[in-house]
Amino acid sequence: MHISELQDTLGRTYLERDRARGIDGTFRWLVEEVGELARGLRTGDHENLVREFGDVLAWLGSVANLTGVDLEEAAARYATGCPRCGRVPCACEPR
């Protein structure tokens, strides 16, 4: 699936209700799902983890749609390697 297809489908599915809720409330949902991802990492159930990653992607898409950010453009910085050092694999100082 193209990133743009996902973002487009998320917009058709959720943008109206996301607008009604607003940016801050929608961002709060993103953070809630990141917390659920943390729990998923702790418990280790693979199928649950897949769901949590999906939910984080979905809410990230919602916030992107609300703020007019194109996730393809956002991802493009990483399309050919590390945006800091330009290399594959990354050759930055470990951090």
Added chain:
Amino acid sequence: MHISELQDTLGRTYLERDRARGIDGTFRWLVEEVGELARGLRTGDHENLVREFGDVLAWLGSVANLTGVDLEEAAARYATGCPRCGRVPCACEPR
């Protein structure tokens, strides 16, 4: 860009150093970037927001690679509408 292409490139770029850092340290980076996204939402600079969304996607990809999660599979739940009600647009109770 396909979600799988992004995840694959992120793996070739970062997986070795992500493994050295470990899941918890890499998840910490994801949370740091979510915080930078929050700051970006507050300040409103569009180009900066695009960068922050990209960084969140990248670190999400890193955690997914470390935990063996296929982000295409994760995103697939949202490919045809709301996974809860099955509809486009979503018809769930507002929340």
